[in-house]
Amino acid sequence: xxxxxxxxxxxxxxxxxxxxxxxxxxxxxxxxxxxxxxxxxxxxxxxxxxxxxxxxxxxxxxxxxxxxxxxxxxxxxxxxxxxxxxxxxxxxxxxxxxxxxxxxxxxxxxxxxxxxxxxxxxxxxxxxxxxxxxxxxxxxxxxxxxxxxxxxxxxxxxxxxxxxxxxxxxxxxxxxxxxxxxxxxxxxxxxxxxxxxxxxxxxxxxxxxxxxxxxxxxxxxxxxxxxxxxxxxxxxxxxxxxxxxxxxxxxxxxxxxxxxxxxxxxxxxxxxxxxxxxxxxxxxxxxxxxxxxxxxxxxxxxxxxxxxxxxx
Amino acid sequence: xxxxxxxxxxxxxxxxxxxxxxxxxxxxxxxxxxxxxxxxxxxxxxxxxxxxxxxxxxxxxxxxxxxxxxxxxxxxxxxxxxxxxxxxxxxxxxxxxxxxxxxxxxxxxxxxxxxxxxxxxxxxxxxxxxxxxxxxxxxxxxxxxxxxxxxxxxxxxxxxxxxxxxxxxxxxxxxxxxxxxxxxxxxxxxxxxxxxxxxxxxxxxxxxxxxxxxxxxxxxxxxxxxxxxxxxxxxxxxxxxxxxxxxxxxxxxxxxxxxxxxxxxxxxxxxxxxxxxxxxxxxxxxxxxxxxxxxxxxxxxxxxxxxxxxxx
Numbered sequence: 001x002x003x004x005x006x007x008x009x010x011x012x013x014x015x016x017x018x019x020x021x022x023x024x025x026x027x028x029x030x031x032x033x034x035x036x037x038x039x040x041x042x043x044x045x046x047x048x049x050x051x052x053x054x055x056x057x058x059x060x061x062x063x064x065x066x067x068x069x070x071x072x073x074x075x076x077x078x079x080x081x082x083x084x085x086x087x088x089x090x091x092x093x094x095x096x097x098x099x100x101x102x103x104x105x106x107x108x109x110x111x112x113x114x115x116x117x118x119x120x121x122x123x124x125x126x127x128x129x130x131x132x133x134x135x136x137x138x139x140x141x142x143x144x145x146x147x148x149x150x151x152x153x154x155x156x157x158x159x160x161x162x163x164x165x166x167x168x169x170x171x172x173x174x175x176x177x178x179x180x181x182x183x184x185x186x187x188x189x190x191x192x193x194x195x196x197x198x199x200x201x202x203x204x205x206x207x208x209x210x211x212x213x214x215x216x217x218x219x220x221x222x223x224x225x226x227x228x229x230x231x232x233x234x235x236x237x238x239x240x241x242x243x244x245x246x247x248x249x250x251x252x253x254x255x256x257x258x259x260x261x262x263x264x265x266x267x268x269x270x271x272x273x274x275x276x277x278x279x280x281x282x283x284x285x286x287x288x289x290x291x292x293x294x295x296x297x298x299x300x301x302x303x304x305x306x307x308x309x310x311x312x
Numbered sequence: 313x314x315x316x317x318x319x320x321x322x323x324x325x326x327x328x329x330x331x332x333x334x335x336x337x338x339x340x341x342x343x344x345x346x347x348x349x350x351x352x353x354x355x356x357x358x359x360x361x362x363x364x365x366x367x368x369x370x371x372x373x374x375x376x377x378x379x380x381x382x383x384x385x386x387x388x389x390x391x392x393x394x395x396x397x398x399x400x401x402x403x404x405x406x407x408x409x410x411x412x413x414x415x416x417x418x419x420x421x422x423x424x425x426x427x428x429x430x431x432x433x434x435x436x437x438x439x440x441x442x443x444x445x446x447x448x449x450x451x452x453x454x455x456x457x458x459x460x461x462x463x464x465x466x467x468x469x470x471x472x473x474x475x476x477x478x479x480x481x482x483x484x485x486x487x488x489x490x491x492x493x494x495x496x497x498x499x500x501x502x503x504x505x506x507x508x509x510x511x512x513x514x515x516x517x518x519x520x521x522x523x524x525x526x527x528x529x530x531x532x533x534x535x536x537x538x539x540x541x542x543x544x545x546x547x548x549x550x551x552x553x554x555x556x557x558x559x560x561x562x563x564x565x566x567x568x569x570x571x572x573x574x575x576x577x578x579x580x581x582x583x584x585x586x587x588x589x590x591x592x593x594x595x596x597x598x599x600x601x602x603x604x605x606x607x608x609x610x611x612x613x614x615x616x617x618x619x620x621x622x623x624x
Contacts, residue, residue, distance in 0.1 A: 074595060128463060128464045142561060142562065144456065144461050144463075144468075145459075145462075147457075149461075149562055149563075150457075150563075151440060151456070151563025151564065151595070152440045152564055152599075153595060154563070155563035155593070155595025156456075156561065156562050156563040157561070158560045158563070159560055159561060161560050162560045162561075163553065163557065174593060174594055176590075176591060179593075241475065241478075244474075245474045245475065245557045245561075246561050248467075248470045248473050248474045249454060249468065249469070249471060249474075250454065250461055250463055250562070251463020251464050251468040251469075251470070252463065278488075279475045279488065280488075281467070281473035281486060281491075282487070283386060283466075283467025283470055
C-alpha cells in the first residue's frame, strides 16, 4: 500500500491529512501556521511536519506518493502562486519550493477547487460536479469526468465573479460590477441589507441595530423579518442564476453547496434550487442538488486526490 | 501508421475525413444523406461508405482506429442520441449501431463541441479553448487540457442558453427567457431589429423592406444604418457577456469565434471583445480572441480526435 498527504494551508492553521492510496483518511491534525513573520516559514514548516510524521510512524519515503497542497489563492498549472494576500505571499513556485525541501512530489491548487475535487471523490459529489461554497467570498470548483478543471492560470471555478446584475452601481472587490459574490457572501448580504434599509421604508428589526453582521440578517429572516427575507431571497436568486450559467458550460450531474450554505440548511437549498429552475437549460433540468458532506476536510481530500491523479 | 475517420452528419450531406494518427487529413469528401426516408438509412450509408473507401484504398481494417461521428444534437457519454430533430431521429445508441454495422470502434458527439475539439487540436485554438459559433443558433464547445468537456448527458458547451437578459419577455425556443441565442443568432438578430423598428422611431433602411433577413441587417449596419448598428452591438454585447461568464467557469487561454462571426469579421471580433472586457474577471483578462481556422472542416477533425482520444 502507498500513501500520501493532503495539506490545507488556510491561514492561522495548517491542516494535514494522511491517506492511503484508496483515499482512506488515516490521520488528520493541525499545526499553527507561522504567519506574519519576516520570511515565508510556512513551506519549511509543512516539509518538517511531513518528515517528522513519517519518522514517528516508521513509514518509508518511497511509499509516499507525494504531498497535495491547497492554498487560499490561485495556483497556475506549473505550480506558481500568483499572489496569496491572506498568507502574505508574493509570486513563487510552491510546488518546486516544497518539493525541494520535502524531497517529494508536490501538486498545489486553490482551496475552493480542491474542496470541489474532495467532494466529487469522497463526499456528496460525483464525477461531474459543480461546487459552490459561500465562505468569505463565493468560491467554486468544477470537476469533469473525475478531473479537476484548473484552467490556464488556475482561475477556473471562479464562479463568484460571474456578472449576474448589470445594473449594479457599486464595484465588487475585483473591480467589476454585479458579480454574484457581491450578493452571495457575508459582506454582500450586509451590503444589500444596508441598501434596502436606506432605499425603502420597510420595517425591520435591523433598523434597531447600529451594527449587524450576516448572521443577524440570517436570524432575522428565520424569524420572518420581511426585509431580511428579501435580502436572503436576493442571495438565492443570484446564486441559482449563476449556477444555471455554469451548468450550461459543463452540464454536471450534481451541484454541491458548501460553506455557509450548509449552515443555513434547507432554506438555502430551496431558495437556490427555485432560482436555478427559472434559468436552467433543459439539458440540466435533472441536476441533483446536495450539501457538501466533508465539511472542512474537503480540501485535504481534494489535495491528496490531486497528487494521486498526477503521480499515483 | 494507423488511420481513422471523422464524419460530420450535418443534414443534407454527410462529410467524411480520413486521417492518419497524427491528425493529417489524407482525404475528404461528401455524400448525399438519405434523409426523409421511412427508416434511418444514414447509419448504414456511413458504414457502407467507410467499407468501400478502405476497400478502394487497400487499407486493412486492423489499421483503422475507428470512426468519430458528429451529429446536430446532443449525444450522452454512453453514445445515446437524445433526439436529433434535423435528421428525424429518435432515441438510440449511435455508437452501438454504427459500430455493429462497420465492425469498428465508434465515438459520437455533438457537431458544435466536436468543432471546438477540432479547432483546439488543429485549428486556431489551444489545449484550453472556449469555442462560440453563430450558425442557426449560438453553439459552443469547451476544451480543458486538450479534452472535450461533454458533461453528464452531452449538454456541455450549450453556452447559447446562458441567460443574459432577465428582462426579456419573449421566450427562447428552449422555453426560458433571455438566453444569449435569442440575440446572437440570425433569427435573433431579425427579432431584435423588428422590435427596435416597432418600439422606436429611429430611421432605418429596414423600414423600407417588408421582409428582411439577418444579412440585410448586417449589410445595413456596415453602411452605417444607426438602428442596424444598435442591433449588432446588442449581439456583441450579449455574446461578450456570456463569454465572460464561461471564462469564469473554465479559465481558457483562447476564445475561438466561429460560424457567422468569421463571415462578419473584424466588427464582430471587436464588438465581442469590447463587451467581454467590461465583464471579464481578472484571471481571464489576457484571454486571446481568434477566429476559427478550419471553417467547415472543424467537425471532421474533432470527430477523428474524439475516437483517437478514446481508442487511439
